[in-house]
Amino acid sequence: MLRFNNRIEQMPPSGIRKFFDLVIDAKDIISLGVGEPDFVTPWHVRERVFYSLEQGRTSYTSNWGLMELRKETAKYLKDRFAVNYDASEIMITVGVSEAVDIALRTILNEGDEVILPEPTYVCYRPLAELAGAKAVAVSNPSFKITADDIEKAVTPKSKVIILSYPSNPTGYTIDRAEIEKIAEIARKHDLWIISDEIYGELTYEKEHFSIAAVPGMKDRVILMNGFSKAFAMTGWRLGYIAASNDFLAQAVKIHQYAALCAPIMAQYAAIESLQRGMPEMEEMKKSYWRRRNYMFEALNKIGMTVNRPEGAFYIFPSIERSKLSSEEFALGLLEKQRVAVIPGDVFGLGGEGRVRICYAIDFELLKECVARMEKFIKSL
Amino acid sequence: MNEIAELLQKDARLTPEDIASMLNKSVEDVREKIRQMEDDGTIIKYSAVINEEKLPKQKDKVVAFIEIQVQPEREKGFDAIAERIYQFPQVTSLYLMSGRYDLLVVVEGDNLKDVAFFVSDKLSTLDNVKSTATHFLLKKYKENGTMLFKQNKLERLNVAL
Numbered sequence: 001m002l003r004f005n006n007r008i009e010q011m012p013p014s015g016i017r018k019f020f021d022l023v024i025d026a027k028d029i030i031s032l033g034v035g036e037p038d039f040v041t042p043w044h045v046r047e048r049v050f051y052s053l054e055q056g057r058t059s060y061t062s063n064w065g066l067m068e069l070r071k072e073t074a075k076y077l078k079d080r081f082a083v084n085y086d087a088s089e090i091m092i093t094v095g096v097s098e099a100v101d102i103a104l105r106t107i108l109n110e111g112d113e114v115i116l117p118e119p120t121y122v123c124y125r126p127l128a129e130l131a132g133a134k135a136v137a138v139s140n141p142s143f144k145i146t147a148d149d150i151e152k153a154v155t156p157k158s159k160v161i162i163l164s165y166p167s168n169p170t171g172y173t174i175d176r177a178e179i180e181k182i183a184e185i186a187r188k189h190d191l192w193i194i195s196d197e198i199y200g201e202l203t204y205e206k207e208h209f210s211i212a213a214v215p216g217m218k219d220r221v222i223l224m225n226g227f228s229k230a231f232a233m234t235g236w237r238l239g240y241i242a243a244s245n246d247f248l249a250q251a252v253k254i255h256q257y258a259a260l261c262a263p264i265m266a267q268y269a270a271i272e273s274l275q276r277g278m279p280e281m282e283e284m285k286k287s288y289w290r291r292r293n294y295m296f297e298a299l300n301k302i303g304m305t306v307n308r309p310e311g312a313f314y315i316f317p318s319i320e321r322s323k324l325s326s327e328e329f330a331l332g333l334l335e336k337q338r339v340a341v342i343p344g345d346v347f348g349l350g351g352e353g354r355v356r357i358c359y360a361i362d363f364e365l366l367k368e369c370v371a372r373m374e375k376f377i378k379s380l
Numbered sequence: 381m382n383e384i385a386e387l388l389q390k391d392a393r394l395t396p397e398d399i400a401s402m403l404n405k406s407v408e409d410v411r412e413k414i415r416q417m418e419d420d421g422t423i424i425k426y427s428a429v430i431n432e433e434k435l436p437k438q439k440d441k442v443v444a445f446i447e448i449q450v451q452p453e454r455e456k457g458f459d460a461i462a463e464r465i466y467q468f469p470q471v472t473s474l475y476l477m478s479g480r481y482d483l484l485v486v487v488e489g490d491n492l493k494d495v496a497f498f499v500s501d502k503l504s505t506l507d508n509v510k511s512t513a514t515h516f517l518l519k520k521y522k523e524n525g526t527m528l529f530k531q532n533k534l535e536r537l538n539v540a541l
């Protein structure tokens with residue numbers, strides 16, 4: 001009999017089967033479940049790629065990515081987040097998704113433990129398990145994880161702490177002082193840090209602070225970021241890892257064999273975004289900020305209480321007053337009001353009792369959703 | 381531009397409540413600011429952007445862009461002649477330009493003859509008008525930042541975690 005890999009077979013499919021099967025093909029719903037910008041990649045970026053195609057730029061690139069892009073990326077990281085990487089310390093990947101997979105496979109051995117603050121984006125746990133490790137969830141009722149929460153989970157088997165802030169699904173981030181304490185713990189227990197900063201550009205009141213900016217941390221931090229969110233480029237599949245040469249020398253072996261290189265068209269698009277895309281990026285960010293403000297106020301008004309998100313384009317309100325589980329709430333809202341939200345428990349420990357709403361949709365539709373959610377809650 | 385004006389320019393139907401909530405301001409402040417802008421002429425009026433091609437077939441209007449070279453007047457420059465021109469109701473827009481000509485006049489009429497008559501009778505006969513060149517509009521693609529052709533509706537997945 002043909003058999004599959006045991007780990008893959010045992011891995012549950014992402015999310016909640018029943019709910020997602022209902023949502024995926026539904027035609028007449030308004031979806032607040034889409035984790036991507038509601039903007040098309042700006043025209044100048046698309047137009048730049050037409051040009052690269054005209055010039056016949058359709059080949060492989062170096063495994064590491066185009067040198068021009070690596071240089072622009074290093075400059076961007078320095079300008080925006082005050083972290084210093086040389087172009088040689090940047091590896092271009094197929095989205096942050098590939099970056100996470102590569103990073104975990106590069107550092108994990110069978111039986112290692114990964115400290116994972118939850119609720120969080122869904123890819124880290126299965127990819128860690130696939131690499132033979134165990135994901136140890138840590139949580140905080142405020143969703144703002146502390147260094148103490150993390151230290152309590154440290155065991156002799158701990159190998160890496162995953163930080164993913166601003167957070168999908170909560171929209172919260174970790175403040176600089178706490179980041180510095182977490183860095184201290186990583187140093188004390190000799191742990192790696194994987195920091196997925198894909199929403200780093202999308203912070204509203206405070207500037208994003210990268211753990212890679214803490215002095216002395218560069219060797220243990222594996223920083224990853226990409227173009228999907230801030231530059232509205234989800235479909236291009238482009239991201240990168242910034243890390244020490246020692247780490248990348250190992251990591252590139254996986255990337256080289258599993259992906260060879262990121263698509264060259266996407267790499268040219270990314271160069272254009274970094275060189276000339278900042279004004280549009282700022283405009284998009286402003287429009288998320290406005291909708292964040294609106295949703296924060298509107299949800300609290302209808303009894304879905306929530307603290308103000310600090311970044312990304314998600315809000316993670318409580319549904320406690322409905323007395324329903326997250327899944328029941330999402331199913332009910334879908335059936336009765338044709339609005340899709342994501343049940344919070346999908347994102348792991350501490351997510352039950354909440355739903356994730358992505359507010360990156362048209363403002364009129366957003367208002368309509370709030371009205372429908374209010375009706376749904378009142379009907380209970 | 382101030383943010384309230386920016387929002388209203390994109391969507392004049394936003395309510396003061398919506399705007400206040402989006403910008404973290406009080407509803408009263410927003411109302412007051414809008415009132416001020418209406419009073420001081422920052423907001424001139426609220427109007428819908430219409431794609432006229434979609435309206436039930438009316439009699440076709442003719443639009444012409446007319447370049448005019450003029451002799452500016454002492455002390456008044458171009459303003460006096462401009463006023464003479466923009467007072468005509470047929471003139472929908474008027475711009476002073478740098479380059480080969482001076483004034484760009486946009487004129488709307490019921491038919492070609494109408495517009496031609498307006499140019500030959502009213503515009504070219506004005507004192508100080510040295511020459512005119514009339515270009516008739518054939519098709520509109522984009523106006524005031526709005527693309528007039530329906531873009532393909534983008535398909536997005538209903539869920540992406």
Ligand SMILES: Cc1ncc(COP(=O)(O)O)c(C=O)c1O
Nearest residue numbers: 035095096097121168226228541
């Ligand atoms: C926290 C986080 N990391 C990574 C990704 C995937 O990013 P990419 O498109 O770069 O693979 C997402 C997408 O939702 C995300 O929310």
